Amino acid sequence: MFKRTRSLVCLCVAAALSTPAPSLANSLDLPDIGTTASSTLTIDQEIQYGDAYMRMIRASQPIVNDPVLNEYIDSLGHRLVANASDVKTPFTFFMIRDRNINAFAFFGGYVALHSGLFLHAQSESELASVVAHEIAHVTQRHLARSMEEQARRSPATMAALAGALLLAIASPEAGMAAITATTAGNMQGRINYTRSNEKEADRFGINTLAKAGFDVNAMPRFFGRLADEYRYASKPPPMLLTHPLPEDRITDSRARAQNYPARRVDPSLNYHLARARIVARYAGIESKAAQDWFKRTQKKVAPNLKVAFEYGKALVYLDNNQLDQAAVILNDLIKQDPHNLFYLDAMSDLYIAQKQAGKAESLLKQALKSAPNNAVITINYANALLKQEKNEEAVKVLQRYTHDNPKDVNGWHLLSEANIHLGKSDEDLAARAEILALKANWNKAIQYYTQASQLAELGSLKQARYDARIDQLMVQRDRFLALQ
Template identity: 45%
Template sequence: MSMNLTKKIFIAVSCLLLPLISNAQSVDSNKNQLPEIGVVASDTLTIDKEVQVGKAVMRQLRGQAPIVHDPVINEYIQDLGNKLVIEAESAKFPFSFFMINNATINAFAFFGGHVGIHSGLITQADSESELASVFAHEVAHVTQRHLARASQAQKRSAPLQIASLIGGILIAMADPEAGLAAISAGNAGAAQGRINYTRSMEQEADNIGISMLARAGFDPAGAPAFFSKLAQQSRGQSSQLEFLRTHPVPENRISETRARAATYGTRNIPASLNFSLVKARIIARYEGNPLRNINYFGYQVQEKKYVFREAALYGLALSYFESEQYASASQILTDLLNEDPENLFYLDAMTDVLIAQQNPKAAVKMLTPLWQFKPKNSVLALNLANAMIQAKQYPEAIQILRDLLLVNPEHFLAYSLLIEAYTATGQKRQMYKASAERYGLLLAYPKAIDELQFAYNESGMDFLEKQRIKARIEQFRNEMDTLERL
């Protein structure tokens, strides 16, 4: 990966958006006090409106940021996040966790329960508790409605205008230093009180996050351990740069988080195989190059430099796959599946290998009984549907994908596979409809409406279907109007 790993910095969305909120509207000096935790900013931003804005921002990000649509990684981070949300107080909506393909250490949360992490956050964490501590911190930002409370302090709310400043996040994704410089420049005239305002929120998120971490069964010491790592990586940066960050300087937080974590006592949490597997997957598929990764994981296996041998072998198998050495990948994955035949990491990788070997029917045979036992599992459903498409079993694949979309109507990858299946079978009307929905997930409503117009033209004399399409067009237009009114 071309991203320079020595430039890693930690910028949560509260660092990116909250100062911009403060800079976007003037604030009286007596408005800088942090509201009590019970304040929910209901007079400026209702829960329903927050969800609407969060949905819009998520769709904007989906269209502009390198979001990873990887079913195995998505399931892992969603499961990890859910363990923390269950222990959170005042969780008023379902949370959605997603990953950005970026080697920097970064995590951010925004309206409506959306939490994003960079791939570098996972690969640079040394334990699942370290990773979970960042998740918990961001969940706390959401449950405490920090963005909404900041809007309340501005006397008037303009959440979508604030959300549109997501561009700052996108700059930081491409070049962390440039993104941080742009954010800092935008805050050159900010009063010290505004920075203290957001730092108070950071302290609150730290405290609530550590408590959440402990209740969820993780090691609270993961939080200060991760801050120590950030402190080491931030050395050498200018004091002015540190000063303008809304996150307090990591060194200033380590002692506080360490003291709070100590109140829960020492916890010996076993290492997590899934955490090691997801790290190996990210390195093998999204970082470096196949030859480098083969050497990297091969060294781990040979010298026994690993936490889990299975994870090192899994990373090696994926690296062989990326270099098109399918036989070598298959041999390793076969051995891993013999030891753990229902492991989703191994099944997903073996499916890719079998398809690459022009044997998708073997993948269908491998996955079908497991999917029949767990039909709601998205990893099994997506892999089986993909294998069925490659095996030209289109009706079965279409049914699996339609069922999955009933449960998760914003599943971008499911729509992509569905479009592929409809295209292969010449079902133009259904293909246009599915394409419209996918455009809708990108906030590209004009293109979505165009696709539905094509679907309408393909409907012939089916007047009932035409009415359905016209109704969906009207829904998209209403959503466009709603965005303008937010």
């Protein structure tokens, strides 16, 4: 649904942020362009809309809720954010399972990557160039500025445009009508505005790349390869529809890259591990094809990266219940690098598949001593406890985890499962209500909390906690509905 929506609005309010920027953005001496949109849409309002859009996306898109990949994307993204200019919002990075090459950003610092991006980016620097570009869309407030320009061209207000986008995510047909009614402007002007905007994001993005220690030449290299590959395609990937790549944009990024000193960037093992995990589990290809890809590609890489392809093979074996083959590879990998999160996660899965969850618990408990608050280790540790029916212990771990990571549905799912095993129906309902709220299903979430409150002891602290959460959800629901 969101892909359809994005194509509808890509030239006006596009959630993919292939959106407008004023012509003065081509100047080398830029003003504080963030203030352009501030008169009509504040940073707080952007964050509010971003939270609303994210809830709709969770309800409509195949988000990859993979703790290891989430950790990798988050680490990469925040390394770039730490070196970006004009950061005014927090940032959230997430992945959508989609083989199409695409990435997009929207209000509130949310940046989405399609899993297909990893299949085409050949290095971490190439992936980082895309992420840096999307970060620049957010920091330079391109979506707000685009909508402000659109409001100038039509009778629409900023609120009407933002509400139309939210409505479009919730209901594409209704959203199409709303957007059509609020976007009467000159098409050529919008196209030119978008091209200017893309160049501005490239310029800020390449500077962020350089400051973060990546290879700046990765941006024009990736752009050029994409343009060559799809030059005559009848159906180009979404990224080229929402992020046009005319020759002058590629030339411009190449020229800018030459202004930075040459830097040797060593290949990232974690990038190749993440890529192998996506090929094994999220590329939608059969296991034999995945194994063939690992064997074929492994021959072309540097010796120190070959372990990433062994890891990919092990995941395919593991997912096909070929446990002995998986064990041979994983035991070797974990010996080489006992603190690697990719290996710890896979080794935990292997032990559980072998009906040896106690070994997984011991492995992860030891790992927690070195990284006590790590999300990947903690969620795997809780799962290992659950597999041994140590539900009380699991609940204690998961209560702390969901407090620290309230937007991670993995934690709430496991907490729900643990409470079901313990016969605590009220706590199960509360955990499931949180998942529903994360997907903007407010009424069902409130209903579940109401049922939980009715099950709790009258006048207890637990009942008071449920009732307080009901009040919070009702306020959030009303704010959400007001945005439409």
